[in-house]
Ligand SMILES: Cc1ncc(C[n+]2csc(CCOP(=O)(O)OP(=O)(O)O)c2C)c(N)n1
């Protein structure tokens with residue numbers, strides 16, 4: 001075990017703690033800023049896998065925990081929307097091994113489609129939530145989360161934010177970590193089969209667990225009080241609390257480590273020790289509203305600070321009650337599709353054909369920007385297909401025939417397959433065309449493998465989904481694939497033909513992402529070599 | 542040793558090695574015994590957009606982000622990114638641009654980031670050995686020689702142009718005028 005003090009970002013610290021906790025499996029779906037957690041866990045020698053999406057990842061993690069192993073499940077904030085269905089009932093169940101769910105939020109939307117505040121989920125799904133302030137706490141809270149999860153047999157959410165995930169700070173690992181439980185099956189039907197007869201008492205048990213955890217949080221939680229002047233007491237959590245420490249060095253500070261269930265008595269006492277209580281929090285006024293609901297006379301931030309990240313200057317403004325307009329941040333150079341990116345010509349064709357493009361999320365979303373300006377909608381992963389079908393159902397036929405859904409390979413596996421089912425089941429009168437941009441990687445988040453690449457997280461070969469075969473098996477009428485290198489020039493003709501047909505069509509355009517291509521060649525070669533070694537070692541018959 | 546927090550911002554475009562450079566800087570400060578925090582926004586950085594990273598070190602660092610207008614040093618790897626980043630500098634803060642590297646002296650443009658760190662290193666109270674260890678820890682062995690040379694190149698060039706921190710009279714007073722803050726015509730694209 002590497003117990004030296006080291007400089008780690010929050011993601012790496014979580015991975016190190018998970019390794020030290022002896023996790024049986026880390027699972028998740030890539031998403032900035034959470035992606036590095038599983039990659040680092042794998043790098044450290046832990047067992048980590050990418051799932052097709054966050055819902056599946058959480059379900060696999062829950063199974064690990066039911067089987068008595070420790071599970072780490074990672075995702076970005078919007079991933080928890082996808083995993084919300086299992087989450088809201090997993091909290092009713094009893095886990096044996098610790099189950100820690102990492103939600104990496106992105107206030108300010110450095111790389112996301114929204115800035116939802118996942119602290120709401122802790123309250124809504126009834127799960128304890130820990131919020132580290134730096135990498136040391138990311139490490140410590142991860143270990144604590146496993147302990148809490150096992151003690152109360154409950155999934156625990158570790159909420160990180162972009163600045164925690166992607167800031168490096170010093171971490172001293174712990175020397176003694178309780179060993180993982182021995183895996184094994186324990187039948188416990190009332191605690192794991194959520195039919196109403198069992199779920200009703202389970203809900204009561206869950207609320208009782210939370211009451212106990214709240215009491216634990218008052219006595220042993222990671223609440224830090226830094227006494228200062230009586231005039232002002234600041235209550236905060238996560239990175240916002242750190243900015244507050246710097247912005248108001250003379251004030252008294254209470255930083256809350258477990259933000260759900262809240263240590264309300266601790267907060268009440270702190271509030272009584274100062275003349276004025278101010279809540280400094282990023283995002284929605286969740287802490288503020290909870291304190292007010294508990295009758296603690298707290299002040300919150302002006303509405304304008306709900307938007308975007310906080311930082312030291314913004315916290316200073318909040319302290320000064322400054323609501324004057326903020327200078328817009330200097331505009332940097334926006335990202336663009338790489339030169340040679342395979343997505344480029346597809347968007348040129350779609351632009352030139354004046355298609356109505358129902359888009360999706362990935363590198364290819366940059367097709368919305370000039371010189372392509374060839375994307376008309378983008379909402380969440382997989383939405384391209386459903387939204388495209390909805391438009392087809394509704395637009396006048398000559399407009400409907402221009403609608404194309406465009407989706408990346410990783411996104412297709414994540415949540416596009418059910419869209420194809422919808423297309424086959426409820427085909428629009430004009431038909432529909434779905435284009436999968438298969439660049440052989442999950443490029444957007446830093447080139448992760450996915451079930452369409454045929455390689456697992458550590459790039460070893462594994463099962464591979466054949467998109468064309470899948471499309472045919474699902475009953476799509478026209479299934480085509482194009483290698484953009486050799487047949488790229490045929491794309492326009494093909495799309496024209498398909499758009500005229502009142503039929504369902506799937507077109508897979510293939511060319512590796514130019515940034516990933518050298519690595520993909522390397523992995524393919526390594527796999528071949530491995531195979532030939534294995535063949536050589538096989539006894540001749 | 543600095544008794545206050547030193548704030549450094551590194552800027553450039555995706556693919557230039559801004560984040561690698563800030564990793565090395567943070568690690569060098571750590572090896573020199575300081576508390577250190579480093580922050581960055583990536584995500585879209587691979588696709589050639591603006592990238593910046595903050596490094597703060599000193600006896601105790603709180604926020605990992607350098608507050609706007611409080612950077613002691615701003616290191617910019619790409620001339621077009623100077624103006625975008627300039628607001629982070631405090632009055633009298635030091636701007637280091639690619640002009641500090643004498644034209645035609647860099648063997649491989651990929652080591653520009655490390656050459657620029659060399660220039661920065663001449664102004665900071667971090668021992669050279671900590672820098673070299675950090676460079677070697679971050680980069681593959683086959684790149685060490687090239688980058689050691691680039692580092693020395695930048696360090697020597699900056700020594701000719703700037704006065705190091707320890708020789709500026711009051712420690713931490715960075716208001717000494719320096720010729721590099723004036724950005725000349727941009728050098729050839731990188
Ligand atoms: C629910 C959810 N999970 C994760 C993400 C982060 N994310 C955005 S796009 C994407 C995948 C992109 O891969 P792909 O579809 O293959 O397109 P590429 O970037 O390779 O062009 C991911 C993981 C997200 N936006 N939403």
Ligand code: SF4
Pocket residue numbers: 336337338340341342343363364439443444513514515516587588
């Ligand atoms: S990283 Fe790959 S997919 Fe993304 S823009 Fe560059 S070449 Fe295209």
